[in-house]
Amino acid sequence: MNKDAASRYSGRSARLLAGFVAAAVLCIVLTNYLTHPRAKAARERQMANALASVLADTPHDNQPTDDVSAPHAVSPGPVRWRAVHRVRLGGKPVAAVLDIEALDGYSGGIGLLIGLTVEGRIIAVRVTEHRETPGLGDRIEHRRSNWIEQFAGRSLAGPDPELDAGSGPASVASADFDALSGATVTARAVVNAVNDALIWFNENREQVFDNTAKQAMSDPGAS
Amino acid sequence: MTTTDPDPRESWMNGLWRSNPGLVTLLGLCPLLALSNTTINALGLGLATLAALTITNVSVSLLRDLVPTAIRLPVHVLIIATSVTVIELSMQAWLTELHAVLGIFLPLIVTNCLILGRAQVFACHHGVRAALHDALANGTGFLLVLVVLGSSRELLGQGTLLADAERLFGEQAAALSINVFAAEQGLLLALLPPGAFIALGLLLAVRNACLSGFARNSDTLTTRPEL
Numbered sequence: 372m373n374k375d376a377a378s379r380y381s382g383r384s385a386r387l388l389a390g391f392v393a394a395a396v397l398c399i400v401l402t403n404y405l406t407h408p409r410a411k412a413a414r415e416r417q418m419a420n421a422l423a424s425v426l427a428d429t430p431h432d433n434q435p436t437d438d439v440s441a442p443h444a445v446s447p448g449p450v451r452w453r454a455v456h457r458v459r460l461g462g463k464p465v466a467a468v469l470d471i472e473a474l475d476g477y478s479g480g481i482g483l484l485i486g487l488t489v490e491g492r493i494i495a496v497r498v499t500e501h502r503e504t505p506g507l508g509d510r511i512e513h514r515r516s517n518w519i520e521q522f523a524g525r526s527l528a529g530p531d532p533e534l535d536a537g538s539g540p541a542s543v544a545s546a547d548f549d550a551l552s553g554a555t556v557t558a559r560a561v562v563n564a565v566n567d568a569l570i571w572f573n574e575n576r577e578q579v580f581d582n583t584a585k586q587a588m589s590d591p592g593a594s
Numbered sequence: 595m596t597t598t599d600p601d602p603r604e605s606w607m608n609g610l611w612r613s614n615p616g617l618v619t620l621l622g623l624c625p626l627l628a629l630s631n632t633t634i635n636a637l638g639l640g641l642a643t644l645a646a647l648t649i650t651n652v653s654v655s656l657l658r659d660l661v662p663t664a665i666r667l668p669v670h671v672l673i674i675a676t677s678v679t680v681i682e683l684s685m686q687a688w689l690t691e692l693h694a695v696l697g698i699f700l701p702l703i704v705t706n707c708l709i710l711g712r713a714q715v716f717a718c719h720h721g722v723r724a725a726l727h728d729a730l731a732n733g734t735g736f737l738l739v740l741v742v743l744g745s746s747r748e749l750l751g752q753g754t755l756l757a758d759a760e761r762l763f764g765e766q767a768a769a770l771s772i773n774v775f776a777a778e779q780g781l782l783l784a785l786l787p788p789g790a791f792i793a794l795g796l797l798l799a800v801r802n803a804c805l806s807g808f809a810r811n812s813d814t815l816t817t818r819p820e821l
Contacts, residue, residue, distance in 0.1 A: 384665045391669050395676040402680045406687035413690040500694070505631065506751065506782040515777070 425486030425495045433459045448567035449474040464580040473564030477556045496522040508557035599724035609731025616739030621708035627790040636744025644733030649677035654717040655725035670713045692761040751785035752777040
């Protein structure tokens with residue numbers, strides 16, 4: 372092959388390769404265009420189900436999935452804030468769902484949804500995602516064990532005064548929880564993260580529900 | 595460039611048994627070991643890999659006379675990456691929960707040597723029909739190993755079979771799940787990463803035992819992988 376033919380050959384190869392890249396991009400763009408609405412709807416449905424599971428039957432008339440205030444302050448402790456969903460009835464705040472990630476799990480982050488009444492009492496907590504050890508740490512999942520139900524009814528202030536003082540659930544501190552045997556680190560990470568989140572919520576409640584402070588993000592699932 | 599296409603029966607024999615990607619050539623071990631913790635995860639990853647392998651092999655075979663040798667590798671990688679992305683996007687839309695569980699291992703199918711191997715070694719030298727048979731045979735071989743590993747680990751580890759079937763087959767499939775015994779009595783080791791290695795090792799031992807049974811009077815006990 373002489374020099375001329377060689378350069379023609381590599382020129383042709385380069386054009387061909389560029390053509391393939393263009394075709395591949397087109398393919399992916401087209402697929403994304405066709406699947407995006409469906410994927411978005413599925414994600415929103417999942418989010419709505421998750422929110423419903425930590426709100427129990429708290430009556431509300433807004434869409435907590437869309438009524439989001441971006442967390443505007445950081446809390447102490449190894450917690451990453453994702454979003455705060457606001458729950459209202461007739462325009463008045465009744466509850467909030469904190470979407471956070473405890474960063475100090477046994478193997479990486481543990482995503483948590485915390486449903487709270489506006490007074491700061493826990494309705495329910497659920498784990499959204501985690502990479503804890505199967506069979507040990509994964510008992511924080513509600514479908515594996517009912518450990519996570521211990522959070523219901525607790526608050527920083529301690530037992531609900533309206534309940535019988537002796538039997539009401541205690542505060543949110545590791546010592547007050549049944550341990551998960553074989554998963555001490557996991558359980559402690561979850562309890563501490565919830566505790567940190569509650570402290571933050573108590574201090575920032577006004578801003579969270581303040582409509583003028585930060586407007587709701589339009590598409591929380593898009594990031 | 596095209597060599598004679600092998601008999602489809604030959605392809606299936608190779609893919610399923612003689613040079614099974616999961617048991618003999620041991621290609622794609624990382625996802626095989628990581629996601630064989632439940633039957634449904636194994637099935638999901640196996641089907642996604644099968645689909646990617648099929649799309650890739652057929653496209654590579656169709657384009658084999660168009661692509662000069664100099665750019666063959668980048669083009670093949672591009673085809674694989676595109677087909678995996680398309681599959682991933684579709685799973686995100688239709689199998690959202692399973693997509694979330696398979697996580698990073700879905701895009702990582704791109705790096706599964708099985709797929710590039712079949713494209714480079716087989717599909718770019720053979721006709722579309724032969725390439726299709728080859729892809730289906732190897733993909734099914736991989737899928738079967740995944741499912742055998744996945745169901746045995748799930749059964750030993752948590753006492754269930756086909757748990758979370760609704761992730762793959764929709765709500766009405768939830769009834770498919772079988773509870774054999776309570777999860778607390780399971781062998782935790784089977785679910786953990788070492789369990790994957792042990793289970794695969796046992797599976798390889800079983801295959802080799804079968805082979806040595808067949809070939810007692812032949813002088814070779816191990817068969818060489820046929821690519």
